[in-house]
Amino acid sequence: MADSKLPSAFLARVEGQLGDDFAAFCAALERGERAAGLRVNPLKSARLPFGALDAVPWEPSGFYVPPDVRPGAHPLHWAGAYYVQEPSAMAVARIVDPAPGERVLDLAAAPGGKTTHLAALMNGAGLVVANEVTPSRVGKLLENVERWGVPIVVTNESVEKLARAWPEGFDRVLLDAPCSGEGMFRKDDEAVRTWTPRRPAQLASLQRDLLRSAAELVRSGGVLVYSTCTFSREENEGVIEDFLKRHVGWKLEDAALHSDFDVVMGAAVRLWPHRVRGEGHFVAKLRAPGNEDAERHAGDLQAASRAVRRTWDAFASQHGTSDVPGTIIERSGHLYAVSEDAPDFTGVKVRAPGLYLGEVKGERFLPARALAQWHALAATSTLSFDADVHRTVLSSLDRGEAVSFDAPEGWHVATVQDLGLTWVQSKKGALRPTKARW
16 A cells, blocks of 8 residues: 555554455545435425435435535525435434433534434434534534524533533433544545544543543433544544443443444444445444433523513514424523523533524514524415525525515515525515524
């Protein structure tokens, strides 16, 4: 492999891990076609326009996307009909295996693929908290959560701080840890350029600390799933072995969703790109000792004032949005519908405490795009657009730009195949997308 673009130290290490399979691995990374996919939203029914797609074997809602198809540029994607996701990454939420009504935390959530998958598996019922440590990545997480159409709490905190705020507060916790990204080598040249022989060991130290803090958030008898998109043993088996030595009573549980997953440590799995049609992942499922309900850590939700509530109620009764779930609260003029099961937000940086409804300005209410994209919305006035015929119009609305279009004056939800894209206000022959923002 002297002419390989891959680092020689990386190749030498993987050869030791794979033995006779090493040549197949190199061929997959050097000459294989990278795997791309999408995962359909079970809460938003739509007819996909991409023809017959191959199914992802370990994810019933997942499909492979051919290289000439760009699903991210389609209006159905903007409306949350599906999420564009690398196929091997789809295994992670399936291994977490959340149930409707549970309390679930995704600790390193951006850009939102695994968070939205968890919410889908819960059928929109229960509590999902998506945390992202890096502030610059929270915007993309909010955007993807909004599209998915399910109320999700979004926070921007360190794992250690959340562990202090919400000890044993969740039935299931996912830590998709920052890693050396060896599973991205085939699709991302930058991942190859930034890799060094020392990087796996450096990251393993951080990963061990994060996993220890993550465990404090899991209830007695709950589940903690650790995943990475790298092949390094130091960042995978080494981190789990260290954790089990320090946490008496915790056990590994079977994560082998598919026969082509490589089982390691008797129960954890590694997805190799020469064995599965995917870029690569490692997943370990850990079970905490005991069997007790999660601590609620319930906060005191302050309902919106009467004046603000009157403004919301007037809009909601006119436009069919009265049925939003939870308690309606106000934060600096912005309204949210917050789950009764939400944890105490005191001292926690919360970017979205629930479903964002919109902004109150005096006696006017500006509805939020997130409300238009809520999967259960039954708006009284909609404007239906064809994804092909009105592609330019939909693209402009998606970007928040006004378009010329005749419609009755007032607020409407612009839709694609009956899926909400955004609120638009019709006035003087133009549609202006809502300006309400998180």
